[in-house]
Each structure stands twice: as structure tokens, then as C-alpha cells.
Amino acid sequence: MPSPIIGLTTYLTPGQMTIYDGELAVLPAQYVEAITQAGGIAVLLPPQVATGGEAARIIGRLDGLLVTGGADINPARYGQDKNAHTQDSEDLRDGFEDALLTQALKTGLPVLGICRGAQMLNVHLGGTLHQHLPEVVGHDRYRVGDGVFHPEEMTLTEGTRLHGLFDGHSSVQGHVYHHQAIDEVAPSLTVSARGFDGTIQGVELPGSSFCVAVQWHPEENLSDLRVFSGLIEAASPS
Numbered sequence: 001m002p003s004p005i006i007g008l009t010t011y012l013t014p015g016q017m018t019i020y021d022g023e024l025a026v027l028p029a030q031y032v033e034a035i036t037q038a039g040g041i042a043v044l045l046p047p048q049v050a051t052g053g054e055a056a057r058i059i060g061r062l063d064g065l066l067v068t069g070g071a072d073i074n075p076a077r078y079g080q081d082k083n084a085h086t087q088d089s090e091d092l093r094d095g096f097e098d099a100l101l102t103q104a105l106k107t108g109l110p111v112l113g114i115c116r117g118a119q120m121l122n123v124h125l126g127g128t129l130h131q132h133l134p135e136v137v138g139h140d141r142y143r144v145g146d147g148v149f150h151p152e153e154m155t156l157t158e159g160t161r162l163h164g165l166f167d168g169h170s171s172v173q174g175h176v177y178h179h180q181a182i183d184e185v186a187p188s189l190t191v192s193a194r195g196f197d198g199t200i201q202g203v204e205l206p207g208s209s210f211c212v213a214v215q216w217h218p219e220e221n222l223s224d225l226r227v228f229s230g231l232i233e234a235a236s237p238s
Helices: 029-037 052-060 091-107 116-124 161-165 226-235
Strands: 005-009 011-017 020-026 041-045 064-067 111-114 150-156 171-176 190-194 200-204 211-214
Touching: 005 029, 005 091, 005 226, 011 091, 029 041, 029 226, 052 091, 064 091, 064 116, 064 226, 091 111, 091 116, 111 116, 111 226, 116 200, 116 211, 150 200, 161 190, 161 200, 161 211, 161 226, 211 226
Parallel strands: 005 041, 005 064, 064 111, 111 211
Antiparallel strands: 011 020, 150 171, 150 190, 190 200, 200 211
């Protein structure tokens, strides 16, 4: 059976690489490694302007879509003014991922969202975000700083697809690094995981072939590929 082709959204960010010093279309290699170890083929999708028809052509060539982590989503997309702690928006990436999600959900393409990807899915479907979580929960355990991803316990909602991916276990350790999170859940989504303080850490779209999103970073723990394996299984040609 051929390996499914998974499209991974990427960053557009200033940086240096060999002789180049400028804007780069990049993605941490852990995402690619997770997809390939789980049995898929990773194809990177750099931020770009795409019409609905162009997004449909991209989605039509994929077996699955992974919407990855990254910078804060423009709060105008969920009807809010920018908080003092919210990063400058990357409207090109916001628009590209929104267009891809429109087509992926329309066609039933399997979708996995990670961190920003979970937030984008929620915003795309009409939900909102906490722009700076420490102002809501009174701590910053979800982002300790210095780029350190550390595990926190996530409680899984019984009966959800995410619960099934983790073999029916009631909780899982998830590596975190985020200062935003889902606030109002989009009407069509179901909460599938929460953090120790009740913060939403997972959502999914009931009735879909596979549409699961987690706020934590499973690519930071390549010894546990169950989330990625779920995507690969759903995306594998029958």
C-alpha cells in the first residue's frame, strides 16, 4: 500500500541559511520526522496567496493535512482587538491555512492540527481564543520560556476520537509551549482534552473522517506517535 502524502503548513520567517539571509519558508524538522516515522510522506506547504480554486487543487493532491504550530493568529479573524501580548499577525499564513481548511473540510480530507493549528481550526469554524492565557489562568506553566517544551498532564474526554487514539487512557503527557488557547469553542467542534487547570487542549470534529487538533506539541515526543499514526491511518489509500 502506498504511503499517504501529508501536506504540512510552514512558517515564513526571517532567518539565515548558508549564504541566504532573509525571509525563509521553514518548518522544524520534528514535524517531518513524526510524519515519516508514522508511515507518511511529508510535503511542505509554504504560506502564499491562494484562491479557493487553487487551494482546492492543492488539497486534491494530498491524502491528509497537518496544520502546524507557529505565531499568533490575527485576532481580527475572531472579532477582537489585539492584546498587548499578542504577536504581530502573519496574515499571509492565516489566509493560506484558512483557504486550505475550507477545502479540506469540504472534501473530508483527514486533518490534524497542532498548537496554532488547533487554534486555527477553532477560529476557522467560528470560535475564539484567549489572547494571553496567563491573564486568564494566573500562571505560565504552559510556556516556561527559553524554547523549552515540557510535559503537562492532559485529561482526555471519554468517547472522543482522541481518547481512542491513546488506547482509552484517561490522560496523556503532552509537551507544551503556548501562551494562547481556545476560549469559545466553535459550535461544530467537541472538546477532547483539557489541561490540569481546565484549559482546552484538544478539539475534534465529530462525524468527520479524521479532524483532530491538540494544543500541545506531540512532535516533541517522537517516542509516542499515536496522534500522527491516527492521521496516517485515516489518510492511507483504501
